[in-house]
Amino acid sequence: MTSEDRDFSTVDQTPEGSRSAAFPAAAPGRRTGRAARRAARKERGESRKSLPVWQETLLLLVAAVGLAVLVKALFLQAFYIPSESMEPGLEIDDRILVEKPSYWFGGEPQRGDVVVFADPGGWLGPEEAGEPTNPVTAMLARIGLYPTGGHLVKRVIGVEGDVIECCDEQGRILVNGTPLEERDFARPNGHGCADGAQGACFGPMPGTGSWTAGPVPAGKLFVMGDNRAHSADSSFHLCTEAETECTSDPYVDVDSVVGKVMAVVWPAGKAGFEDRPDTFDDVARPRGGAGQ
Structure with a gap:
């Protein structure tokens, strides 16, 4: 076969038909991709418009309020301490954070927990019932952006089935016959026990004498x-x-508990987490079933 017999008609040798001609290289300085599209929009006068500052501020505010409401409803809530009832640990005007997940999915308050709960009925004193009076802070309190009042904060001493007694010969509260060592976190009544116990008395309200509560x-x-x-x-x-x-x-409904005090957040000098005292780990199991 001679060279004249070969058919080159199916191969386009012209520059226009070559691969390099079909996909020409970008000219020097030419924009490609996203930059090219932006340039094209600009040439056509289609520049992207940004929101006015007031609209951006409003959107951020709505997002912040929505997030605060969600956090308050499900996870954390801020409260302030309105009275001296939890001294020495929590003092008047301390700001605390209460966490809620510990009592999800069947979890319930345990002995030693410091909890915040709704008024069972007539328990709140004038200083504890107060809410923010400033309209702005009152609104912030309702959505969780400012500490609220109107609740009580106490320590759980007895749970279902427990029997609580005041007091042993050393002035200690007993739970199911186990004395509580409370010197590290509680303040004795300062008047001694009415039943003649020796030393500091951790039974409440001087002059009440011995008492027994429960089964819870x-x-x-x-x-x-x-x-x-x-x-x-x-x-x-x-x-x-x-x-x-x-x-x-004398009892508080478990369902009325908002959550467990997790931390003190203000004043800054005493900020820290709240721990359950070890003495509650040694409490004996209830001797019988829960009372009615």
Whole structure:
């Protein structure tokens, strides 16, 4: 076969038909991709418009409020301490954070937890019932951006089935017969126990004498303030044998608990996390079932 017999008609040898001609290299300085599209829009007068500052500010504010409401409803809520009932640990005007997930999925308050709960009915004093009076702070409090009042904060002493007694010969509260060592976190009443116990008395309200509460009913808690002489708590609302017309309920509904105090966040000098005292780990199991 001669060279004349070969057919080159199917191969286009012209520059226009070559591969390099079909996909020409970008000319020097020519924009490609996104930059090219932006340049084209600019040439056509289609520049992207940004939102006015006031609209961006409004959107950010709405997003912040929505996030705050979600966090308050599900995870964390800020409160302030309105009274001296939890001294020495929590003092008036301390700001605290309360976490809620610990009591999700069947979790319930444990002995030693410091909890915030709704008023069971007539427990709040004038100083504890107060809410922010400034319209701005009141609105911020409702959406979770400012610490709120109107609740009580106490320490859980007894849970379902527990029997609480005041007091042993050393002035200690007993839970199911186990004495609590509370010197590291509670303040004794300062007047000694009315039943003649020796030393500091961690039984509340001087002059009340010995008392027993429980068994704690199902779904209920027995709570006390750490400042035993100045706390209108479960022991304060307990009906004693000497009272013939007492209708007070000393227990708190588990369902009324907002959450557990996680940390003090203000003042900065005492900021820190709240821990459950070790003494509650040694409490004996209830001797019987929950009372009614």
